Amino acid sequence: MAAPTPTRRKVLGRLSLPERRFVADALRTETVGGVLLLIAAIIALIWANTPLSDSYTTVRDFHIGPAALGLDLSIQHWAADGLLAIFFFVAGIELKRELVAGELRDPRAAALPVIAAVCGMAVPALVYTLVNTVGDGSLDGWAVPTATDIAFALAVLAVIGTSLPSALRAFLLTLAVVDDLFAILIIAIFFTDDLDFLALGGAFAGLVVFWVLLRVGVRGWYVYVPLALVIWGLMYNSGVHATIAGVAMGLMLRCTRRDGEEQSPGEHIEHLVRPVSAGIAVPLFALFSAGVSVSGKSLGDVFTQPVTLGVVLGLVVGKAVGIFGGTWLTARFTRAELNEDLSWPDVFAVASLAGIGFTVSLLIGELAFADDTALTEEVKAAVLVGSLIAAICATVLLKLRVRKYQALLTEEERDEDEDGIPDMYEQDNPEYHLRMAAIYERKAAEHRAKAELAGASRDDADSPA
Incomplete structure (x- = not known):
């Protein structure tokens, strides 16, 4: 007797209803944050390229903080090391949720976004390395074009008015989560030097206390x-870069x-903190990092220096080729097939949209x-130009x-029985068909009643006075 043919898995298939709702809520907040991020970047560019540019530099480089604690930092450093820790805290929660309850909990389902994200980071790094090897440039910036900025990408979607299917x-959100994970690892491994083991031990001890308090159920901000x-x-x-602390706490x-429980503690805290991250932390980071001097010569130099x-090529070409190639190869060699609607x-x-690599790239x-x-300023200009070209493409x-x-x-959101659950999730439910039959019968009865009333009105009008 022949063995049954294995069911082919769908690539970019329909989400479960809880996952769809979570993705919709998360992206809604990120979209608003992305628009604020875009506005902050525009303000920074205008501020840094007008007669007020000196005031921009003065504010950005102003130092504040307790020097005795080693925290006498510039405003720019507070934004990069302090506020972005909030962003990475949310990224840590997102990653934990994806691993235990989201798309990454099933190894087979996780293979697609993980491989796509890895290829989407490896190919831009390879493109950058190749260009700088041929052009005799610096290889230190190989990691710059590897990151995707989900908030900026969603801001572009909001501006152009394109509603992507769920x-x-x-897929875009999961890509960004995995992308953030590898960006965190890159920062921790390649941009950490001169370790102070006493401070590192203290941070580790604090994380242990944090974990114990969570496990015994202590509450209170x-x-x-x-x-x-x-x-x-x-x-x-x-x-160690301070944002790693945010990630570690989010993962716990x-x-x-x-x-x-309607929400897990992680989901509840993410719901509270995400607006702070998307609406305050990331836009302020953009405000004090995106203010680079732009001129015809500087823009020309972007395309002439290795x-x-x-x-630029890493973001525009490497990201698109890497993610698309990783997705296609995964589907090709795992006997998966693309969703028939796509x-x-x-x-x-x-x-191509994932080539917008603003926040983490900066x-x-x-x-x-x-x-x-x-x-550094030239690289920032290159990130802005590359992200803009990727957004246009x-x-x-x-x-x-x-x-x-x-x-x-529209089909995904159709809810004719008005029970708050899209119809496409209820089509296999007998109760749904009973409700729909009742709705259709009621509408038919209303239609017949209107027709009879209209007929009676015509008869009255035709009758002799």
Whole structure:
């Protein structure tokens, strides 16, 4: 007897209803934050390229903080090391949730976004390295074009008015989560030096206390916020980038729901902190990091110097080719098939959108060329130019399919029985068909009653006075 043919897994298939709702809520906040991020970047560029540029430099380089604790930092450093720790704290919660309750909990389902994200980081790094090897440039910035900025990407979607189907939106979000994980590892491994083991030990001890308090059920922000600040300060003084503290604490939160819980503690805290991250922390970082001097000569230099050209090509070409290639190879060699509602050009469009590498790319650029201020500014300009080109390319590709996306999204959100659950999730439920039959019968009865009333009105009008 022949063995049954294995069911082929769908690539970018329909999400479960809880996952779809979570993705929608998360992306809604990120979209608002992305628009604020875009506004902050524009303000920074205008501020740094007008007669007020001296005041921008003065504010950005102003130092504040307790020197005795090793925290006498500039405003720019507070934004990069302090505020971005909030961003990475949320990234840590997102990663934990994806691992225990989201797309990454199933190894087979996780293979696609993980391989796509790895290829989407490896190929840009390879492109950068190749350009700088041929052009005899610096290889220190190989990690700059490897990051994706999900908030900026969603801001572009909001501005151009393209509503992606939930499968593509979830793919983009999961890509960004995995991307953030590898960016964290890159920062921890390649941009950590001169370790202070005493401070590092103190930070580790603080994390242990944080974990124990969570496990015994201690509650109250007044306990965790001061402890988190101590852990952050010790991590900063240890020589390890301080954002790692945020990630570690985010990963410790429980993200699975117990009986009677509408939200897990991790989901609840993420719901509270995400608006702070997306609406305050990341825009302020952009405000004090994106203010680079832009001129015709500086823009021309972006395409002529190996370092900056490598960043631009890494973001625009490397990201799109890496993510698309990783997705196609995964589908090809795992006997998976693409969702019949989508096509491979849709995947390439989303891959192009992932070339917007703003926040983390700027951060890595600052770390990679910390000893060369002029080159840091040039790399920032390259990140801005590369992200802009990637956004334009993605906009063109997505606009070509906008009617298809809108039709798919309308079908996903259709809820004719008005029970709060999209109809596509209820089609196998007998109760749903009973409710729909009752709705259709009621509408038919209303239609008959209106027809009879209209007929009676005509009879009255035709009758002799």
